[in-house]
Amino acid sequence: xxxxxxxxxxxxxxxVQPEAFDFAAEAAAFAAAQTGAGAVVTFTGIVRDDGGDxxxxxxxxxxxxxxxxxxxxAAEAAAxxxxxxxxVIHRHGALGPGETIMMVATAARHRADAFAAAEFxxxxxxxxxxxxxxxxxxxxxxxxxxRAEDEAALSRW
Amino acid sequence: xxxxxxxxxxxxxxxVQPEAFDFAAEAAAFAAAQTGAGAVVTFTGIVRDDGGDxxxxxxxxxxxxxxxxxxxxAAEAAAxxxxxxxxVIHRHGALGPGETIMMVATAARHRADAFAAAEFxxxxxxxxxxxxxxxxxxxxxxxxxxRAEDEAALSRW
Amino acid sequence: xRLDVRYFAWVRERVGAPRETVETGAxxxxxxxxxxxxxxxxxxxxFADTTALRVAVDQALAGFDAPLAGAREVAFFPPMTGG
Amino acid sequence: xRLDVRYFAWVRERVGAPRETVETGAxxxxxxxxxxxxxxxxxxxxFADTTALRVAVDQALAGFDAPLAGAREVAFFPPMTGG
Numbered sequence: 184x185x186x187x188x189x190x191x192x193x194x195x196x197x198x199v200q201p202e203a204f205d206f207a208a209e210a211a212a213f214a215a216a217q218t219g220a221g222a223v224v225t226f227t228g229i230v231r232d233d234g235g236d237x238x239x240x241x242x243x244x245x246x247x248x249x250x251x252x253x254x255x256x257a258a259e260a261a262a263x264x265x266x267x268x269x270x271v272i273h274r275h276g277a278l279g280p281g282e283t284i285m286m287v288a289t290a291a292r293h294r295a296d297a298f299a300a301a302e303f304x305x306x307x308x309x310x311x312x313x314x315x316x317x318x319x320x321x322x323x324x325x326x327x328x329x330r331a332e333d334e335a336a337l338s339r340w
Numbered sequence: 341x342x343x344x345x346x347x348x349x350x351x352x353x354x355x356v357q358p359e360a361f362d363f364a365a366e367a368a369a370f371a372a373a374q375t376g377a378g379a380v381v382t383f384t385g386i387v388r389d390d391g392g393d394x395x396x397x398x399x400x401x402x403x404x405x406x407x408x409x410x411x412x413x414a415a416e417a418a419a420x421x422x423x424x425x426x427x428v429i430h431r432h433g434a435l436g437p438g439e440t441i442m443m444v445a446t447a448a449r450h451r452a453d454a455f456a457a458a459e460f461x462x463x464x465x466x467x468x469x470x471x472x473x474x475x476x477x478x479x480x481x482x483x484x485x486x487r488a489e490d491e492a493a494l495s496r497w
Numbered sequence: 498x499r500l501d502v503r504y505f506a507w508v509r510e511r512v513g514a515p516r517e518t519v520e521t522g523a524x525x526x527x528x529x530x531x532x533x534x535x536x537x538x539x540x541x542x543x544f545a546d547t548t549a550l551r552v553a554v555d556q557a558l559a560g561f562d563a564p565l566a567g568a569r570e571v572a573f574f575p576p577m578t579g580g
Numbered sequence: 581x582r583l584d585v586r587y588f589a590w591v592r593e594r595v596g597a598p599r600e601t602v603e604t605g606a607x608x609x610x611x612x613x614x615x616x617x618x619x620x621x622x623x624x625x626x627f628a629d630t631t632a633l634r635v636a637v638d639q640a641l642a643g644f645d646a647p648l649a650g651a652r653e654v655a656f657f658p659p660m661t662g663g
Contacts, residue, residue: 206371211364214384221388224458227371227380228663231449234376243589245655248639273662285663292388294580295493298459301381305451305663311641313655314662315589326590329659336452385580400506402572405556430579442580451663462580468558470572471579472506483507486576 195261195269197253199244201276206283213270213288220267220290222297226305232280238319242284244275245313256307260289263303264296271304275314306336352418352426354410356401358433363440370427370445377424377447381454383462389437395476399441401432402470413464417446420460421453428461432471463493498522498565502533504543505574508550511543526552527561529571543573551576581605581648585616587626588657591633594626609635610644612654626656634659 206227214223230240253271260269266289273285287304291297308314316327363384371380387397410428417426423446430442444461448454465471473484503516523529527547534544544550552559553572565571586599606612610630617627627633635642636655648654 205368207364207368210367210382211362214363214386217386219388219390221386223382223384223386225367225380225382225384226451226455227382228451229371229374229378229380231376231378245586245588245636245639245657248636248655251639252641294383294385294462298383298455298462302455305455309663310660312662313588313636313657313660315658316661317589326658327661329661332452334659402503402505402553402556402574405553405572408556409558466580467577469579470505470553470574470577472575473578474506483575484578486578491576 195257195266195271197250197257197270198272199249199253200272200274203274203282204272204286206286209270209272209286210288213268214290217267217290219292221292222294223288223290224294224297224301226287226301228284228286230278230280230282230284233320236320236322237280238321240278240284241317241319242275242278243315243317248313249273249275252312253308256304256311259307260300260303264291264300265293266291266296266300269300269304271308273308273312273314303340306333306340309333310337352414352423352428354407354414354427355429356406356410357429357431360431360439361429361443363443366427366429366443367445370425371447374424374447376449378449379451379454380445380447381451381458383444383458385441385443387435387437387439387441390477393477393479394437395478397435397441398474398476399432399435400472400474405470406430409469410465413461413468416464417457417460421448421457422450423448423453423457426457426461428465430465430469430471460497463490463497466490467494500529500565500568501570502529503570503572505572507575508543508573511539513537513539521565523565525561525565526554526559526563526571529565530561549575583612583648583651584653586653586655588655590658591626591656594622596620596622604648606648608644608648609637609642609646609654612648613644632658
Protein backbone atom coordinates (compact mmCIF):
# COMPACT_ATOMS: atom_id res chain seq x y z
CA UNK A 184 0.00 0.00 0.00
CA UNK A 185 1.61 3.25 -1.13
CA UNK A 186 0.46 5.33 1.83
CA UNK A 187 1.46 8.98 1.75
CA UNK A 188 2.05 9.12 5.42
CA UNK A 189 2.24 6.55 8.16
CA UNK A 190 3.11 6.86 11.81
CA UNK A 191 3.03 4.33 14.64
CA UNK A 192 4.06 4.25 18.27
CA UNK A 193 2.18 4.56 21.50
CA UNK A 194 -0.27 7.12 20.15
CA UNK A 195 -1.43 4.62 17.53
CA UNK A 196 -1.26 4.29 13.79
CA UNK A 197 -2.10 7.16 11.46
CA UNK A 198 -2.40 6.81 7.68
CA VAL A 199 -3.23 9.50 5.12
CA GLN A 200 -3.60 8.13 1.62
CA PRO A 201 -5.38 8.56 -1.72
CA GLU A 202 -6.07 4.83 -2.11
CA ALA A 203 -9.36 3.23 -1.19
CA PHE A 204 -9.14 0.92 1.84
CA ASP A 205 -11.16 -2.04 3.03
CA PHE A 206 -12.86 -0.91 6.24
CA ALA A 207 -13.70 -4.47 7.31
CA ALA A 208 -10.17 -5.77 6.79
CA GLU A 209 -8.72 -2.76 8.62
CA ALA A 210 -11.15 -3.16 11.52
CA ALA A 211 -10.40 -6.88 11.80
CA ALA A 212 -6.63 -6.31 11.74
CA PHE A 213 -6.96 -3.56 14.35
CA ALA A 214 -9.04 -5.73 16.70
CA ALA A 215 -6.67 -8.68 16.26
CA ALA A 216 -3.68 -6.52 17.22
CA GLN A 217 -5.10 -5.55 20.63
CA THR A 218 -3.96 -7.04 23.92
CA GLY A 219 -6.19 -6.76 26.96
CA ALA A 220 -9.00 -4.93 25.17
CA GLY A 221 -12.62 -5.63 26.09
CA ALA A 222 -14.11 -2.96 23.83
CA VAL A 223 -13.44 -1.86 20.25
CA VAL A 224 -15.20 1.13 18.68
CA THR A 225 -14.97 2.03 15.00
CA PHE A 226 -16.24 5.07 13.17
CA THR A 227 -16.47 5.15 9.38
CA GLY A 228 -17.22 8.24 7.32
CA ILE A 229 -18.94 7.66 3.98
CA VAL A 230 -19.60 10.02 1.05
CA ARG A 231 -23.39 10.56 1.10
CA ASP A 232 -24.93 10.42 -2.33
CA ASP A 233 -27.78 12.79 -1.41
CA GLY A 234 -30.24 11.16 -3.78
CA GLY A 235 -27.92 11.16 -6.78
CA ASP A 236 -27.14 14.91 -6.70
CA UNK A 237 -23.53 14.42 -5.66
CA UNK A 238 -21.18 13.38 -8.48
CA UNK A 239 -17.81 13.53 -6.75
CA UNK A 240 -16.11 14.74 -3.59
CA UNK A 241 -12.57 16.07 -3.82
CA UNK A 242 -10.60 16.12 -0.60
CA UNK A 243 -7.65 18.51 -0.51
CA UNK A 244 -5.14 18.29 2.32
CA UNK A 245 -1.86 19.78 3.54
CA UNK A 246 0.79 17.08 3.12
CA UNK A 247 3.07 16.90 6.13
CA UNK A 248 0.91 19.04 8.37
CA UNK A 249 -1.97 16.57 8.03
CA UNK A 250 0.05 13.70 9.46
CA UNK A 251 1.60 15.92 12.14
CA UNK A 252 -1.75 17.32 13.21
CA UNK A 253 -3.53 13.96 13.33
CA UNK A 254 -0.54 12.66 15.29
CA UNK A 255 -1.03 15.43 17.87
CA UNK A 256 -4.75 14.68 18.13
CA ALA A 257 -4.03 10.95 18.51
CA ALA A 258 -1.40 11.59 21.19
CA GLU A 259 -3.90 13.73 23.10
CA ALA A 260 -6.50 10.94 22.95
CA ALA A 261 -3.92 8.38 24.10
CA ALA A 262 -3.03 10.62 27.05
CA UNK A 263 -6.62 11.30 28.09
CA UNK A 264 -8.10 7.81 27.99
CA UNK A 265 -6.88 4.34 28.91
CA UNK A 266 -6.57 2.79 25.46
CA UNK A 267 -4.88 -0.36 24.27
CA UNK A 268 -4.68 1.12 20.78
CA UNK A 269 -6.04 3.57 18.25
CA UNK A 270 -5.95 3.92 14.49
CA VAL A 271 -6.82 6.70 12.03
CA ILE A 272 -7.03 6.29 8.26
CA HIS A 273 -8.07 9.29 6.13
CA ARG A 274 -8.24 9.50 2.37
CA HIS A 275 -7.65 12.48 0.10
CA GLY A 276 -8.21 12.99 -3.61
CA ALA A 277 -11.37 12.25 -5.61
CA LEU A 278 -14.08 10.06 -4.05
CA GLY A 279 -17.40 8.89 -5.45
CA PRO A 280 -20.75 8.57 -3.63
CA GLY A 281 -20.77 5.68 -1.16
CA GLU A 282 -16.99 5.55 -0.87
CA THR A 283 -15.34 5.40 2.54
CA ILE A 284 -13.62 8.70 3.41
CA MET A 285 -11.98 7.76 6.66
CA MET A 286 -12.11 5.59 9.71
CA VAL A 287 -11.15 5.77 13.35
CA ALA A 288 -10.75 2.75 15.61
CA THR A 289 -10.18 2.73 19.36
CA ALA A 290 -9.76 -0.13 21.82
CA ALA A 291 -9.79 -0.17 25.62
CA ARG A 292 -10.49 -2.42 28.59
CA HIS A 293 -13.80 -0.63 29.15
CA ARG A 294 -16.29 0.77 26.69
CA ALA A 295 -16.48 4.29 28.12
CA ASP A 296 -12.83 4.96 27.24
CA ALA A 297 -13.17 3.51 23.73
CA PHE A 298 -16.32 5.55 22.97
CA ALA A 299 -14.99 8.81 24.41
CA ALA A 300 -11.68 8.54 22.55
CA ALA A 301 -13.43 7.78 19.25
CA GLU A 302 -15.76 10.77 19.61
CA PHE A 303 -12.88 13.02 20.63
CA UNK A 304 -10.84 11.92 17.61
CA UNK A 305 -13.78 12.54 15.28
CA UNK A 306 -14.56 15.97 16.70
CA UNK A 307 -10.94 17.08 16.32
CA UNK A 308 -10.45 15.49 12.89
CA UNK A 309 -13.55 17.38 11.71
CA UNK A 310 -12.34 20.83 12.67
CA UNK A 311 -8.60 20.64 13.39
CA UNK A 312 -7.11 18.37 10.71
CA UNK A 313 -6.18 20.21 7.48
CA UNK A 314 -8.65 18.68 5.02
CA UNK A 315 -11.06 20.59 2.80
CA UNK A 316 -13.92 19.04 0.84
CA UNK A 317 -15.13 20.27 -2.51
CA UNK A 318 -18.33 18.80 -3.89
CA UNK A 319 -19.15 18.45 -7.54
CA UNK A 320 -22.96 18.22 -7.79
CA UNK A 321 -25.43 18.18 -10.66
CA UNK A 322 -26.51 21.53 -9.28
CA UNK A 323 -22.97 22.96 -9.25
CA UNK A 324 -19.62 22.75 -7.46
CA UNK A 325 -18.55 24.26 -4.16
CA UNK A 326 -16.48 23.96 -1.03
CA UNK A 327 -18.19 22.34 1.94
CA UNK A 328 -18.57 24.96 4.67
CA UNK A 329 -17.53 24.16 8.22
CA ARG A 330 -20.59 23.64 10.43
CA ALA A 331 -21.01 25.75 13.56
CA GLU A 332 -22.04 22.65 15.52
CA ASP A 333 -18.77 20.91 14.61
CA GLU A 334 -16.79 23.80 16.08
CA ALA A 335 -19.09 23.86 19.11
CA ALA A 336 -18.57 20.13 19.66
CA LEU A 337 -14.94 20.80 20.64
CA SER A 338 -15.99 22.67 23.76
CA ARG A 339 -17.15 19.48 25.47
CA TRP A 340 -13.62 18.10 25.77
CA UNK B 341 -26.62 -19.40 10.11
CA UNK B 342 -28.68 -21.16 12.76
CA UNK B 343 -29.51 -18.10 14.79
CA UNK B 344 -31.70 -18.65 17.85
CA UNK B 345 -33.55 -15.44 17.35
CA UNK B 346 -33.73 -12.93 14.56
CA UNK B 347 -35.84 -9.84 14.10
CA UNK B 348 -35.85 -7.14 11.45
CA UNK B 349 -37.96 -4.13 10.58
CA UNK B 350 -37.49 -0.44 11.08
CA UNK B 351 -35.93 -0.89 14.51
CA UNK B 352 -33.08 -2.86 12.93
CA UNK B 353 -31.80 -6.40 13.00
CA UNK B 354 -31.31 -8.28 16.25
CA UNK B 355 -29.59 -11.66 16.49
CA VAL B 356 -28.98 -13.77 19.60
CA GLN B 357 -26.91 -16.87 18.88
CA PRO B 358 -24.38 -19.32 20.32
CA GLU B 359 -22.27 -19.36 17.15
CA ALA B 360 -19.15 -17.26 16.70
CA PHE B 361 -19.50 -14.49 14.12
CA ASP B 362 -17.08 -12.51 11.99
CA PHE B 363 -17.22 -8.96 13.34
CA ALA B 364 -15.54 -7.43 10.29
CA ALA B 365 -17.77 -9.22 7.77
CA GLU B 366 -20.88 -8.24 9.75
CA ALA B 367 -19.73 -4.62 9.89
CA ALA B 368 -19.03 -4.54 6.16
CA ALA B 369 -22.41 -6.09 5.32
CA PHE B 370 -24.14 -3.63 7.63
CA ALA B 371 -22.39 -0.62 6.07
CA ALA B 372 -23.14 -1.87 2.54
CA ALA B 373 -26.85 -2.15 3.36
CA GLN B 374 -27.21 1.54 4.34
CA THR B 375 -28.81 4.17 2.14
CA GLY B 376 -28.05 7.82 2.79
CA ALA B 377 -25.67 7.18 5.68
CA GLY B 378 -22.61 9.36 6.18
CA ALA B 379 -21.52 7.79 9.47
CA VAL B 380 -21.27 4.21 10.71
CA VAL B 381 -20.32 3.35 14.30
CA THR B 382 -19.58 -0.15 15.52
CA PHE B 383 -18.96 -1.43 19.02
CA THR B 384 -17.49 -4.86 19.64
CA GLY B 385 -17.24 -6.53 23.04
CA ILE B 386 -14.39 -9.00 23.51
CA VAL B 387 -13.68 -11.50 26.30
CA ARG B 388 -10.62 -10.08 28.10
CA ASP B 389 -8.02 -12.70 28.93
CA ASP B 390 -6.76 -10.82 32.00
CA GLY B 391 -3.23 -12.07 31.64
CA GLY B 392 -4.17 -15.71 31.19
CA ASP B 393 -6.23 -15.98 34.40
CA UNK B 394 -9.54 -16.35 32.56
CA UNK B 395 -10.20 -19.82 31.13
CA UNK B 396 -13.77 -19.46 29.87
CA UNK B 397 -16.78 -17.18 30.04
CA UNK B 398 -20.24 -18.72 30.05
CA UNK B 399 -23.08 -16.47 29.03
CA UNK B 400 -26.53 -17.49 30.20
CA UNK B 401 -29.59 -15.80 28.75
CA UNK B 402 -33.40 -15.92 28.88
CA UNK B 403 -34.54 -17.24 25.49
CA UNK B 404 -37.50 -15.30 24.18
CA UNK B 405 -37.21 -12.43 26.62
CA UNK B 406 -33.70 -11.65 25.38
CA UNK B 407 -34.88 -11.04 21.83
CA UNK B 408 -37.97 -9.14 23.03
CA UNK B 409 -35.98 -6.93 25.37
CA UNK B 410 -33.24 -6.10 22.83
CA UNK B 411 -36.02 -5.38 20.35
CA UNK B 412 -37.53 -2.85 22.77
CA UNK B 413 -34.13 -1.20 23.33
CA ALA B 414 -33.50 -1.07 19.58
CA ALA B 415 -36.94 0.44 18.93
CA GLU B 416 -36.26 3.11 21.55
CA ALA B 417 -32.93 3.97 19.88
CA ALA B 418 -34.60 4.13 16.46
CA ALA B 419 -37.24 6.50 17.86
CA UNK B 420 -34.76 8.80 19.61
CA UNK B 421 -32.15 9.30 16.88
CA UNK B 422 -32.23 9.73 13.12
CA UNK B 423 -30.73 6.45 12.01
CA UNK B 424 -30.60 4.77 8.63
CA UNK B 425 -30.12 1.41 10.38
CA UNK B 426 -28.95 -0.47 13.44
CA UNK B 427 -27.85 -3.99 14.20
CA VAL B 428 -27.28 -5.98 17.39
CA ILE B 429 -25.63 -9.41 17.56
CA HIS B 430 -25.10 -11.04 20.96
CA ARG B 431 -23.71 -14.48 21.69
CA HIS B 432 -24.52 -16.85 24.52
CA GLY B 433 -22.94 -20.10 25.65
CA ALA B 434 -19.24 -20.78 26.30
CA LEU B 435 -16.64 -18.29 25.01
CA GLY B 436 -12.87 -18.33 25.28
CA PRO B 437 -10.51 -15.41 25.93
CA GLY B 438 -10.28 -13.06 22.94
CA GLU B 439 -13.60 -14.18 21.46
CA THR B 440 -16.16 -11.63 20.34
CA ILE B 441 -19.14 -11.50 22.71
CA MET B 442 -21.35 -9.07 20.85
CA MET B 443 -21.50 -6.16 18.49
CA VAL B 444 -23.66 -3.14 17.88
CA ALA B 445 -23.67 -1.16 14.64
CA THR B 446 -25.48 2.11 13.96
CA ALA B 447 -25.64 4.28 10.84
CA ALA B 448 -26.91 7.81 10.34
CA ARG B 449 -26.49 10.86 8.12
CA HIS B 450 -24.48 12.58 10.86
CA ARG B 451 -22.00 11.18 13.34
CA ALA B 452 -23.65 12.54 16.50
CA ASP B 453 -26.74 10.37 15.97
CA ALA B 454 -24.70 7.26 15.18
CA PHE B 455 -22.47 7.69 18.25
CA ALA B 456 -25.33 8.50 20.65
CA ALA B 457 -27.43 5.55 19.49
CA ALA B 458 -24.49 3.13 19.79
CA GLU B 459 -23.71 4.29 23.34
CA PHE B 460 -27.38 4.14 24.31
CA UNK B 461 -27.68 0.60 22.96
CA UNK B 462 -24.57 -0.49 24.83
CA UNK B 463 -25.67 1.08 28.12
CA UNK B 464 -29.04 -0.65 27.94
CA UNK B 465 -27.69 -3.99 26.72
CA UNK B 466 -25.31 -3.97 29.70
CA UNK B 467 -27.97 -3.56 32.36
CA UNK B 468 -31.37 -4.29 30.80
CA UNK B 469 -30.88 -7.29 28.51
CA UNK B 470 -31.22 -10.66 30.28
CA UNK B 471 -27.68 -12.01 30.02
CA UNK B 472 -25.53 -13.22 32.91
CA UNK B 473 -21.81 -13.96 32.72
CA UNK B 474 -20.05 -16.63 34.71
CA UNK B 475 -16.27 -16.68 34.60
CA UNK B 476 -14.13 -19.76 35.02
CA UNK B 477 -10.70 -18.60 36.18
CA UNK B 478 -7.56 -20.34 37.35
CA UNK B 479 -8.35 -18.71 40.68
CA UNK B 480 -11.95 -20.02 40.76
CA UNK B 481 -15.38 -19.59 39.17
CA UNK B 482 -18.00 -16.95 39.80
CA UNK B 483 -20.77 -14.81 38.41
CA UNK B 484 -19.75 -11.38 37.11
CA UNK B 485 -21.34 -8.74 39.35
CA UNK B 486 -23.19 -5.81 37.81
CA ARG B 487 -21.14 -2.63 38.14
CA ALA B 488 -22.65 0.40 39.84
CA GLU B 489 -21.30 2.65 37.07
CA ASP B 490 -23.14 0.61 34.45
CA GLU B 491 -26.43 1.19 36.25
CA ALA B 492 -25.55 4.87 36.74
CA ALA B 493 -24.80 5.24 33.01
CA LEU B 494 -28.50 4.79 32.24
CA SER B 495 -29.38 8.05 33.96
CA ARG B 496 -27.77 10.12 31.22
CA TRP B 497 -30.42 9.14 28.65
CA UNK C 498 -53.55 -19.84 39.21
CA ARG C 499 -50.81 -21.97 37.68
CA LEU C 500 -47.53 -20.09 37.14
CA ASP C 501 -44.36 -21.05 35.35
CA VAL C 502 -41.53 -19.76 37.57
CA ARG C 503 -38.04 -19.45 36.08
CA TYR C 504 -34.65 -18.88 37.65
CA PHE C 505 -31.40 -17.69 36.08
CA ALA C 506 -27.72 -17.42 37.03
CA TRP C 507 -26.99 -17.78 40.77
CA VAL C 508 -30.71 -17.70 41.60
CA ARG C 509 -31.05 -20.86 39.50
CA GLU C 510 -28.03 -22.39 41.22
CA ARG C 511 -29.38 -21.69 44.71
CA VAL C 512 -32.89 -22.94 43.96
CA GLY C 513 -31.37 -25.97 42.26
CA ALA C 514 -33.61 -25.90 39.17
CA PRO C 515 -34.10 -23.65 36.14
CA ARG C 516 -37.90 -23.68 36.37
CA GLU C 517 -40.84 -25.06 38.24
CA THR C 518 -44.62 -24.85 38.02
CA VAL C 519 -46.39 -23.47 41.08
CA GLU C 520 -50.04 -23.27 42.05
CA THR C 521 -50.58 -19.94 43.78
CA GLY C 522 -53.11 -17.29 44.68
CA ALA C 523 -50.46 -14.60 45.29
CA UNK C 524 -51.75 -11.29 43.91
CA UNK C 525 -48.27 -9.71 43.55
CA UNK C 526 -44.66 -10.71 42.91
CA UNK C 527 -43.70 -9.86 46.51
CA UNK C 528 -46.36 -12.20 47.92
CA UNK C 529 -45.31 -14.93 45.48
CA UNK C 530 -41.76 -14.60 46.82
CA UNK C 531 -43.03 -15.16 50.36
CA UNK C 532 -44.57 -18.44 49.21
CA UNK C 533 -41.50 -19.53 47.23
CA UNK C 534 -39.18 -18.87 50.18
CA UNK C 535 -40.95 -21.57 52.17
CA UNK C 536 -40.39 -24.25 49.52
CA UNK C 537 -36.82 -25.26 50.45
CA UNK C 538 -33.59 -24.06 51.99
CA UNK C 539 -32.35 -23.35 48.48
CA UNK C 540 -35.34 -21.14 47.76
CA UNK C 541 -34.83 -19.36 51.09
CA UNK C 542 -31.18 -18.72 50.18
CA UNK C 543 -32.10 -17.47 46.71
CA PHE C 544 -34.66 -15.02 48.07
CA ALA C 545 -32.76 -14.00 51.21
CA ASP C 546 -31.92 -10.55 49.85
CA THR C 547 -34.48 -9.34 47.35
CA THR C 548 -32.57 -6.09 46.73
CA ALA C 549 -30.09 -8.30 44.81
CA LEU C 550 -32.89 -9.65 42.59
CA ARG C 551 -34.64 -8.54 39.45
CA VAL C 552 -38.03 -9.76 38.19
CA ALA C 553 -39.71 -10.29 34.85
CA VAL C 554 -43.42 -10.99 34.44
CA ASP C 555 -44.28 -12.59 31.11
CA GLN C 556 -40.80 -11.72 29.83
CA ALA C 557 -40.94 -7.99 30.59
CA LEU C 558 -39.06 -6.35 33.48
CA ALA C 559 -41.37 -5.66 36.43
CA GLY C 560 -41.29 -4.45 40.03
CA PHE C 561 -41.89 -6.45 43.19
CA ASP C 562 -45.31 -4.84 43.50
CA ALA C 563 -46.37 -5.98 40.03
CA PRO C 564 -49.78 -7.75 39.98
CA LEU C 565 -49.84 -11.36 38.87
CA ALA C 566 -53.44 -11.54 37.67
CA GLY C 567 -53.40 -13.08 34.20
CA ALA C 568 -49.64 -13.75 34.28
CA ARG C 569 -48.29 -17.04 32.97
CA GLU C 570 -44.55 -16.77 33.61
CA VAL C 571 -42.50 -15.08 36.32
CA ALA C 572 -38.69 -15.05 36.32
CA PHE C 573 -36.15 -14.18 39.02
CA PHE C 574 -32.52 -13.34 38.36
CA PRO C 575 -29.61 -11.14 39.48
CA PRO C 576 -28.89 -7.75 37.88
CA MET C 577 -28.11 -8.34 34.22
CA THR C 578 -24.58 -8.25 32.81
CA GLY C 579 -24.94 -8.15 29.05
CA GLY C 580 -22.82 -6.40 26.48
CA UNK D 581 13.36 36.86 5.74
CA ARG D 582 12.32 34.45 2.98
CA LEU D 583 8.99 32.71 3.64
CA ASP D 584 7.24 29.90 1.84
CA VAL D 585 3.55 30.89 1.76
CA ARG D 586 0.96 28.23 1.01
CA TYR D 587 -2.72 28.45 0.15
CA PHE D 588 -5.43 25.79 0.31
CA ALA D 589 -9.03 25.30 -0.85
CA TRP D 590 -10.82 28.51 -1.89
CA VAL D 591 -7.93 30.65 -0.62
CA ARG D 592 -5.72 28.88 -3.17
CA GLU D 593 -8.36 29.39 -5.87
CA ARG D 594 -8.66 33.12 -5.18
CA VAL D 595 -4.91 33.71 -4.99
CA GLY D 596 -4.52 31.62 -8.14
CA ALA D 597 -1.55 29.59 -6.91
CA PRO D 598 -0.89 26.90 -4.27
CA ARG D 599 2.32 28.51 -3.00
CA GLU D 600 4.74 31.36 -3.46
CA THR D 601 7.95 32.53 -1.91
CA VAL D 602 7.93 36.01 -0.38
CA GLU D 603 10.67 38.23 0.96
CA THR D 604 9.27 39.98 4.03
CA GLY D 605 10.16 41.70 7.25
CA ALA D 606 6.66 41.29 8.75
CA UNK D 607 7.00 40.42 12.45
CA UNK D 608 3.54 38.80 12.73
CA UNK D 609 1.02 36.89 10.63
CA UNK D 610 -1.35 39.87 10.64
CA UNK D 611 1.31 42.18 9.24
CA UNK D 612 2.28 39.58 6.61
CA UNK D 613 -1.36 39.52 5.51
CA UNK D 614 -1.29 43.30 5.02
CA UNK D 615 1.66 42.83 2.65
CA UNK D 616 0.10 39.88 0.80
CA UNK D 617 -3.17 41.74 0.24
CA UNK D 618 -1.34 44.30 -1.91
CA UNK D 619 0.10 41.66 -4.24
CA UNK D 620 -2.92 41.22 -6.55
CA UNK D 621 -6.68 41.45 -6.79
CA UNK D 622 -6.78 37.73 -6.13
CA UNK D 623 -4.78 38.13 -2.94
CA UNK D 624 -7.05 40.99 -1.88
CA UNK D 625 -10.12 38.79 -2.44
CA UNK D 626 -8.57 35.90 -0.55
CA PHE D 627 -7.76 38.08 2.47
CA ALA D 628 -10.88 40.28 2.36
CA ASP D 629 -12.41 38.65 5.43
CA THR D 630 -9.79 37.25 7.76
CA THR D 631 -12.42 35.91 10.17
CA ALA D 632 -13.06 33.26 7.48
CA LEU D 633 -9.38 32.25 7.49
CA ARG D 634 -7.19 29.93 9.53
CA VAL D 635 -3.39 30.04 9.73
CA ALA D 636 -0.60 27.56 10.24
CA VAL D 637 3.01 28.55 10.96
CA ASP D 638 5.50 25.78 10.20
CA GLN D 639 2.61 23.33 9.93
CA ALA D 640 1.09 24.03 13.33
CA LEU D 641 -2.14 25.99 13.85
CA ALA D 642 -1.44 29.56 14.94
CA GLY D 643 -3.22 32.85 15.60
CA PHE D 644 -3.03 36.07 13.58
CA ASP D 645 -0.80 37.58 16.24
CA ALA D 646 1.73 34.75 15.97
CA PRO D 647 5.34 35.97 15.55
CA LEU D 648 7.14 35.04 12.33
CA ALA D 649 10.73 35.23 13.60
CA GLY D 650 12.46 32.03 12.55
CA ALA D 651 9.44 30.73 10.62
CA ARG D 652 9.96 29.06 7.23
CA GLU D 653 6.42 28.28 6.10
CA VAL D 654 3.08 30.03 6.60
CA ALA D 655 -0.20 28.63 5.29
CA PHE D 656 -3.65 30.19 4.87
CA PHE D 657 -6.86 28.23 4.46
CA PRO D 658 -10.57 28.17 5.34
CA PRO D 659 -11.90 26.35 8.43
CA MET D 660 -11.09 22.67 8.06
CA THR D 661 -13.67 20.07 7.07
CA GLY D 662 -12.10 16.70 7.78
CA GLY D 663 -13.70 13.48 8.97
